[in-house]
Each structure stands twice: as structure tokens, then as C-alpha cells.
Amino acid sequence: MYFKDSKGFPSDFLWGSASAAYQVEGAWDSDGKGVSNWDKFVRIPGKTFKGTTGDKAVDHYNRYKEDVALMAEMGLKTYRFSIAWTRIYPNGNGEVNEAGLQFYDNLINECLKYGIEPMVTVYHWDMPQALEEQYHGWENRQIVDDYVNYATTLFKRYGDRVKYWITMNEQNIFTSFGWLEGMHPPGKVDDMKMFYQVNHHANMAHAKSVIALKELWPEAKVGASFAYSPSYAIDNKPENAMAKADYDDLKNYYWMDVYAYGRYPRAALAYLEANGVAPVFEEGDNAIMKEAAQLVDFMGVNYYQTTTVEFNDIDGVGTSHEMNTTGKKGTAKVQGVPGLYKNPQNANLPTTDWDWTIDPMGIRMCCREITSRYDLPIVISENGLGAFDKLEDGEVHDPYRIAYLKAHIEELKKACDDGCRVLAYCTWSYTDLLSWLNGYQKRYGFVYVDREEDENSGTLNRYKKDSYYWYKKVIETNGEEL
Numbered sequence: 001m002y003f004k005d006s007k008g009f010p011s012d013f014l015w016g017s018a019s020a021a022y023q024v025e026g027a028w029d030s031d032g033k034g035v036s037n038w039d040k041f042v043r044i045p046g047k048t049f050k051g052t053t054g055d056k057a058v059d060h061y062n063r064y065k066e067d068v069a070l071m072a073e074m075g076l077k078t079y080r081f082s083i084a085w086t087r088i089y090p091n092g093n094g095e096v097n098e099a100g101l102q103f104y105d106n107l108i109n110e111c112l113k114y115g116i117e118p119m120v121t122v123y124h125w126d127m128p129q130a131l132e133e134q135y136h137g138w139e140n141r142q143i144v145d146d147y148v149n150y151a152t153t154l155f156k157r158y159g160d161r162v163k164y165w166i167t168m169n170e171q172n173i174f175t176s177f178g179w180l181e182g183m184h185p186p187g188k189v190d191d192m193k194m195f196y197q198v199n200h201h202a203n204m205a206h207a208k209s210v211i212a213l214k215e216l217w218p219e220a221k222v223g224a225s226f227a228y229s230p231s232y233a234i235d236n237k238p239e240n241a242m243a244k245a246d247y248d249d250l251k252n253y254y255w256m257d258v259y260a261y262g263r264y265p266r267a268a269l270a271y272l273e274a275n276g277v278a279p280v281f282e283e284g285d286n287a288i289m290k291e292a293a294q295l296v297d298f299m300g301v302n303y304y305q306t307t308t309v310e311f312n313d314i315d316g317v318g319t320s321h322e323m324n325t326t327g328k329k330g331t332a333k334v335q336g337v338p339g340l341y342k343n344p345q346n347a348n349l350p351t352t353d354w355d356w357t358i359d360p361m362g363i364r365m366c367c368r369e370i371t372s373r374y375d376l377p378i379v380i381s382e383n384g385l386g387a388f389d390k391l392e393d394g395e396v397h398d399p400y401r402i403a404y405l406k407a408h409i410e411e412l413k414k415a416c417d418d419g420c421r422v423l424a425y426c427t428w429s430y431t432d433l434l435s436w437l438n439g440y441q442k443r444y445g446f447v448y449v450d451r452e453e454d455e456n457s458g459t460l461n462r463y464k465k466d467s468y469y470w471y472k473k474v475i476e477t478n479g480e481e482l
């Protein structure tokens with residue numbers, strides 16, 4: 001749509017920024033914290049870039065006051081962070097760890113002190129290793145009860161102060177990287193059957209915790225954050241349009257329909273059943289998924305890029321089990337599902353050094369699609385540019401990041417004019433932090449942190465980048481000055 005005059009962002013718009021416990025906290029074994037699957041996985045040689053770990057990360061656990069003070073000075077309206085399950089239940093279930101609960105009390109109170117709305121992610125990929133050992137984590141239905149128990153502990157403790165809750169971060173990514181690509185724990189490859197079963201367990205954990213939250217705090221706002229890559233058919237050949245429909249059903253609606261409607265897309269289920277990989281349901285699952293979908297308040301969207309779709313022959317490309325983790329442009333491989341689709345690069349768009357397509361209009365596409373398909377409000381829970389940054393004389397000049405964010409915010413503003421109900425925009429990330437597979441060289445923050453891959457490197461001092469001052473202005477003017 002075209003509007004001569006923009007209405008701009010709503011006056012209560014939440015300008016934010018995001019992080020995840022494993023990527024920022026460090027203090028991996030402090031104050032009774034248990035071991036997570038990521039604490040283990042990063043120690044397997046060859047799994048992460050130059051063997052980097054989150055042992056120390058950027059030491060947010062000890063420096064959260066300094067970080068929140070920087071947020072306050074910037075005028076940030078919301079800080080999205082995740083809770084480490086292993087700080088709350090070191091063994092995943094059983095005994096609760098008061099010191100862990102206290103840490104997040106402190107973090108939440110610190111945010112509130114400055115009027116920063118805490119937005120809490122319950123699960124951002126760090127599963128207690130003890131549950132892996134007890135019953136293989138997500139692979140076993142038992143996880144649903146343990147997840148709901150953990151989530152409910154958080155709701156009870158923090159629900160008086162936390163209004164915005166995100167149950168799961170990028171379920172589509174941690175399950176595909178964990179059970180198809182072999183790049184995240186538990187490092188399984190092409191295990192389709194388990195992939196769909198694990199997803200069903202995660203969906204039930206999400207659904208039951210949404211219901212539990214609303215019983216305790218009916219006014220709370222809840223959703224899941226989905227890594228949404230809207231798709232474009234490569235051209236107007238009907239077979240490519242059909243490949244796009246297959247892609248959307250299997251890669252996008254397969255999750256978003258569950259969160260918003262409480263059901264899987266019919267064509268996707270038919271395909272899974274025909275291939276013997278459909279998930280096993282328990283009696284009552286459908287009703288629980290439906291009930292939760294009625295209670296969900298927003299669709300969380302992590303938007304980084306769009307995807308191009310082309311028909312893929314039955315003997316065409318499959319999963320590549322690798323990605324560009326070096327930052328050497330042009331090294332990513334084309335992937336696909338034989339007989340359905342493949343995802344070539346978009347020749348019309350530039351990419352980052354890690355071969356992620358840069359497509360600002362895609363963020364508006366996300367909003368439009370969610371609005372017309374689900375009619376739900378939207379929280380952009382992540383968006384940002386991973387880049388090599390350079391600290392020189394205490395300064396970091398990152399005009400490329402400013403240009404990236406500016407272009408995306410302009411498109412988001414148009415989505416608001418289109419009538420999409422966008423509640424929040426969180427950049428990824430606030431400070432620099434650990435990139436799961438790309439070490440500390442791929443930076444996203446407004447605040448530079450002095451450290452490199454080597455655990456003994458750097459002072460961990462914080463430096464404001466140019467983008468810090470720029471975003472401060474954006475917030476002050478509610479997105480008018482970009």
C-alpha cells in the first residue's frame with residue numbers, strides 16, 4: 001500500500017534490544033548453576049568457530065548493572081533477555097536454586113528501576129544437560145512436564161513484574177540445527193522422524209505453559225519467537241510457485257499455524273504422513289494446542305532475511321550440514337528438500353559477509369503476512385546485522401549497521417501504516433555477544449565488548465559504537481529521525 005503521510009509508530013511503541021543467557025552471561029558454573037547442553041557441546045572439537053565457548057561470554061552475569069545503565073542512558077524501552085534453565089533448576093527438575101532465581105530478580109529490578117520493560121524468553125536453547133542424560137531432553141515426552149514446571153516457577157516468581165513473555169526462541173532453528181543439520185546439540189543429522197516428534201513436544205511445552213501463565217496472570221502478554229524468512233518464488237513458473245507453497249507449509253506455517261491456530265497445516269501433515277515421519281500425538285493434544293492458540297497475544301518474529309524458492313528435482317540438493325561461519329562471503333551452499341524445493345541466493349539482493357540476504361522490505365512482508373493470515377499483533381523480537389567491527393581509539397564506526405537498521409525501521413513504519421499492529425522492535429543485540437557458531441568476530445551490538453575468541457583475551461570493557469548514539473535518537477524521536 002502507499003500512504004502519502006505516515007502515521008508513524010504508536011506512542012507506546014517498545015524500542016528494544018535483545019540477548020540470550022548463554023550468549024551474554026558467562027559465569028557458566030557460578031552460584032549453583034548446572035551444566036547445559038551448550039556447555040557440553042562447545043567442548044566437542046570442531047563444533048564452534050575456533051572452539052569458542054560461552055564460559056565467560058561478555059560477563060553480563062557480573063556486569064548487568066553496567067549494561068542496564070547503558071540501556072537506560074540510551075532510553076531503551078524494553079530489554080529482551082532469556083533465563084538459563086540451569087540457574088533455576090541445575091538438574092532440569094527437582095531442587096530449585098535460590099541463587100539463580102535471585103540473579104534474575106536483580107536483573108528485572110534493575111531494568112524496572114529505569115523504566116525498562118523486561119521481556120523474558122523462557123527458553124533460548126540452553127537445555128539442562130541433566131535432562132539430556134535422564135531421557136534425551138526434547139526427544140522424550142517427559143520434557144513437556146519439566147518445561148512447564150520450570151516455566152511456571154518463573155511465572156510465579158516474576159509475573160508480578162514481567163508483563164511480556166516469550167516461551168520459545170526459534171523452535172524452527174534449534175530443532176533443525178539439532179536434528180537435521182547436526183550443527184547444534186544434540187548434533188543429529190537428517191533424523192526427520194525425531195525432528196517432527198521433538199517439535200511436537202516443544203509445541204506441547206509451549207501450549208501448556210501459555211495456559212499456565214494465563215491462569216496465574218491473565219493480563220500477561222505471551223507469544224513464541226519464530227525465525228521467519230518470508231519466501232519469494234524465483235520466477236513465475238507454476239512449478240516454482242508450487243515449490244513456494246510447499247516451502248511455506250513446511251518451513252513457515254508449520255510453526256506459526258501452531259502458535260496462532262493450534263494446528264499443523266493440512267498439506268504438511270499429509271506429506272509427513274506419506275513419508276512416515278508425522279509426529280505421534282497423545283489424546284487431548286489437539287484441544288490443548290487450540291486452547292493455547294486462543295490465549296496467545298502476539299507473534300514474535302526474529303527477522304534477518306528472506307528466502308528464494310525454486311523447484312528441486314527428486315535427485316536434487318538436500319541439507320548441506322554446514323553454513324558460512326567464517327565471514328568469507330560466497331561460501332554458503334544451496335540447500336533444499338529433494339522433490340520439493342531448494343533455496344538459491346536472491347540475485348537481486350546483497351548479502352552480509354556470512355551470506356545472509358539483506359532485504360529490508362522483508363520485515364514489512366513478515367508483518368503483512370502475519371496480519372492477514374493470523375490477525376495477531378507482532379513483536380519483532382530480533383533484527384540486526386552481524387559484521388566485523390573495529391575498535392579504534394575507543395570508538396567504533398559502524399555506518400553499515402546504522403544503514404541496515406534504518407532501512408528495516410523505515411519498512412516497519414510502513415507496516416504500521418498498513419494497519420499491522422506492531423508492538424515492539426528489538427534489535428539483535430544490545431552488547432556484542434557470543435554468536436553460537438561464529439565466535440566473537442561476528443558482532444551485532446550497539447555496545448562493543450573488548451574480547452576475542454581466546455578466553456583470556458580482552459578487558460571485557462564496554463564501548464559505545466556510533467550506532468548507539470544513532471539508536472538513542474531514533475528512540476527519542478519515536479522513529480521519526482532515522
Ligand code: BGP
Pocket residue numbers: 020023169170173227302382386428434435436437438442
Ligand atoms: C538467531 C538467534 C540468536 C542469534 C542470532 C544471530 O537465530 O535467536 O540467538 O544468535 O540469530 O545469529 P548468529 O549468531 O548465527 O549470527
